[in-house]
Amino acid sequence: MSLRIDAIRECLEGIIPGQIATCDPAGMPNLAFLTQAQFIDNAHLALSYQFFNRTRQNVLAGSAIRLLVTSHLTGAQYRLTLQYLRTETAGPLFEQMKAKLAGIAAHTGMSGVFQLLGADIYRILAIQQLPGPVLAPPPPPVNHLIALRRAVQRLAGCATLECLLDTALDCLGAEFGIDHAMLLMHDEARSRLYTLASRGYPHSGVGSEIPLGEGVIGICARERTPIRIGFMNSEYAYGRTVRERIAADGPSDALETAIPLPGLPEAASQMAVPIVALGRLLGVLYVESVADLHFGYDDEDALVAFAAHLGLAILHHQQAEEQPDDEPAPAAEAGAPALAGPPLRVRHFAANDSVFLDDDYLIKGVAGAILWVLLSDFVARQRTSFTNKGLRVDPRIRLPGVSDNLEARLVLLQRRLDERDAGIRLAKTGRGRFCLTVTRPLELAEG
Amino acid sequence: MLDNDSIAFLQSGVSISLASCSPGGMPVMSRCLGCKIIDGGRQIAVFIKPSQAAELLDAIRCTGRVANVFSLPSTNRTLQLKGIDARVTPFDPADLAVVEAHVADFIAEVVPLGLPEAVVRTVFSLVPEDLATVIYTPSAAFSQTPGPKAGEALGAAR
Numbered sequence: 001m002s003l004r005i006d007a008i009r010e011c012l013e014g015i016i017p018g019q020i021a022t023c024d025p026a027g028m029p030n031l032a033f034l035t036q037a038q039f040i041d042n043a044h045l046a047l048s049y050q051f052f053n054r055t056r057q058n059v060l061a062g063s064a065i066r067l068l069v070t071s072h073l074t075g076a077q078y079r080l081t082l083q084y085l086r087t088e089t090a091g092p093l094f095e096q097m098k099a100k101l102a103g104i105a106a107h108t109g110m111s112g113v114f115q116l117l118g119a120d121i122y123r124i125l126a127i128q129q130l131p132g133p134v135l136a137p138p139p140p141p142v143n144h145l146i147a148l149r150r151a152v153q154r155l156a157g158c159a160t161l162e163c164l165l166d167t168a169l170d171c172l173g174a175e176f177g178i179d180h181a182m183l184l185m186h187d188e189a190r191s192r193l194y195t196l197a198s199r200g201y202p203h204s205g206v207g208s209e210i211p212l213g214e215g216v217i218g219i220c221a222r223e224r225t226p227i228r229i230g231f232m233n234s235e236y237a238y239g240r241t242v243r244e245r246i247a248a249d250g251p252s253d254a255l256e257t258a259i260p261l262p263g264l265p266e267a268a269s270q271m272a273v274p275i276v277a278l279g280r281l282l283g284v285l286y287v288e289s290v291a292d293l294h295f296g297y298d299d300e301d302a303l304v305a306f307a308a309h310l311g312l313a314i315l316h317h318q319q320a321e322e323q324p325d326d327e328p329a330p331a332a333e334a335g336a337p338a339l340a341g342p343p344l345r346v347r348h349f350a351a352n353d354s355v356f357l358d359d360d361y362l363i364k365g366v367a368g369a370i371l372w373v374l375l376s377d378f379v380a381r382q383r384t385s386f387t388n389k390g391l392r393v394d395p396r397i398r399l400p401g402v403s404d405n406l407e408a409r410l411v412l413l414q415r416r417l418d419e420r421d422a423g424i425r426l427a428k429t430g431r432g433r434f435c436l437t438v439t440r441p442l443e444l445a446e447g
Numbered sequence: 448m449l450d451n452d453s454i455a456f457l458q459s460g461v462s463i464s465l466a467s468c469s470p471g472g473m474p475v476m477s478r479c480l481g482c483k484i485i486d487g488g489r490q491i492a493v494f495i496k497p498s499q500a501a502e503l504l505d506a507i508r509c510t511g512r513v514a515n516v517f518s519l520p521s522t523n524r525t526l527q528l529k530g531i532d533a534r535v536t537p538f539d540p541a542d543l544a545v546v547e548a549h550v551a552d553f554i555a556e557v558v559p560l561g562l563p564e565a566v567v568r569t570v571f572s573l574v575p576e577d578l579a580t581v582i583y584t585p586s587a588a589f590s591q592t593p594g595p596k597a598g599e600a601l602g603a604a605r
Contacts, residue, residue: 015561015562016562016566016570017462017518017520019464019476019516021466021468021474021475021476021514022474023468023472023474027468027470027472027510027512028468028512028514028529028531029466029467029468029474029476029512029513029514029529030466030474030514030527031464031465031466031476031514031515031516031527032516032527032591033516033518033525033591035593050593051597051598053597053598054589054598063472063474064472064473064474065474066466066473066474066475066476068464068476068477068478070570071566072562072563072566073566074566074569075565075566075567075568075569075570077478077499077570079475079476081473108523108593109523113593114593130477130499131498131499132496132498132499132569132572133569133572134569135565135566135569292561
């Protein structure tokens with residue numbers, strides 16, 4: 001095959017709708033428009049199956065299959081010859097296509113009509129370009145390979161997880177031209193993702209949560225596959241689905257909405273990419289835009305590669321922080337600043353390890369348990385120096401296990417405290433070490 | 448078979464494509480550059496670029512069988528006609544005005560939807576020497592507008 005599908009895969013985005021021709025066993029042709037096509041690799045593509053229509057009857061009866069697709073960039077037309085292989089009704093490819101179809105359905109007024117019944121997988125037997133004039137393609141807005149090279153080089157210069165997270169999000173803007181992005185980490189024990197960093201929103205949303213399986217981000221995490229949607233649609237609006245799910249669960253876990261999710265209310269294009277390392281889901285990188293069809297196959301490929309690199313780096317930093325420096329922490333318990341100002345009331349609820357500062361919710365879960373231990377030790381014996389290793393073995397914290405990303409929890413806690421600015425701060429003092437700074441008198445209360 | 452509303456629809460800014468199937472069972476399709484209603488809809492003529500449709504025209508010459516789809520991008524309204532007596536005829540230069548009007552109507556339909564005009568004009572670029580006409584009698588008509596009624600026959604076949 002001289003012409004490769006990966007060289008023309010913009011044709012599969014459906015901006016100029018593709019067509020499928022089949023024939024019945026008697027030789028009568030049938031022609032239909034494609035709702036959705038999905039690039040898989042140079043030998044395979046998938047088509048959405050929504051209705052048991054004539055096309056599908058012919059395909060299942062063994063018809064040869066032709067597609068006619070057109071590039072919206074050049075006007076070139078291509079005729080593909082396909083062979084039907086199988087239909088998938090679950091799994092990553094199915095979920096990718098289901099999400100994309102929801103966007104297409106909303107865009108074309110077909111919500112409720114287009115429901116994905118299956119992802120039909122075809123082998124590409126031949127690609128033929130039709131004769132005729134074509135336009136030169138416009139230059140791409142981003143050279144993804146250069147962007148990726150520069151971005152991974154910048155990640156390689158990071159010495160801490162915090163630096164890594166900030167650099168990763170900075171790179172999305174500076175190198176890939178993506179202005180709205182979030183990085184969420186996976187809480188394995190609770191089947192949740194929590195926002196650890198974001199760019200391009202009025203509020204950072206650090207600490208906000210999304211259940212696994214909900215919306216673009218949750219499905220990306222559950223299936224460990226990139227999800228990319230080109231048009232606004234309510235089905236995958238993660239904020240809405242999360243709120244509805246929590247409303248259905250009742251008020252018992254109302255803290256889940258205490259920190260609003262960041263996000264563009266009018267997002268049209270959305271893409272979530274899993275961050276996986278050594279077979280473990282570490283988190284999700286999420287980007288969005290108010291423009292339709294803003295992210296293409298090339299953006300997806302670049303971010304998948306970037307997220308793979310980021311995942312290994314996160315894992316490395318996480319493990320490094322478990323091995324603290326040999327040097328003792330500088331200025332241990334001595335020289336703590338004098339406490340001043342009105343007392344800060346800190347209330348801890350053991351049931352979910354939620355912590356409130358002056359009646360305002362701050363954090364819960366593992367990060368809440370950590371903060372409570374730090375503040376208890378500070379009040380009891382003026383302790384300000386801590387190590388990741390020490391927290392890991394502290395029976396009061398009940399970490400879910402060695403797979404837990406303790407360092408990410410500390411970054412989350414540090415950022416929530418910085419945003420609250422209530423007189424409690426955390427700062428790293430070395431690898432696997434950090435110090436607590438308290439500038440107001442504390443009143444600790446349990447329950 | 449075709450009421451006035453359908454006939455008017457076929458001549459609006461629709462996307463038109465024609466398919467046939469070779470005697471060996473290989474389907475093949477091409478875009479059309481307009482259509483002409485003959486004898487009040489008893490026959491349909493569509494215009495094709497032979498340079499892009501040699502395989503299609505060969506299949507039609509062998510089998511006479513065609514599937515002809517008309518779809519309006521702004522509404523997704525889609526109609527498929529089928530015929531079993533299609534034949535390929537030389538292009539009548541008098542029909543050039545029909546072709547040019549169709550291309551203009553189609554561009555007016557899709558450019559507001561966001562398609563770049565230069566790309567659409569490239570897809571529909573033509574020279575009169577590279578045109579052929581396919582004429583057939585519609586023997587079946589189906590609505591293909593997406594939804595529960597997709598695939599239903601229009602009216603009773605005569």
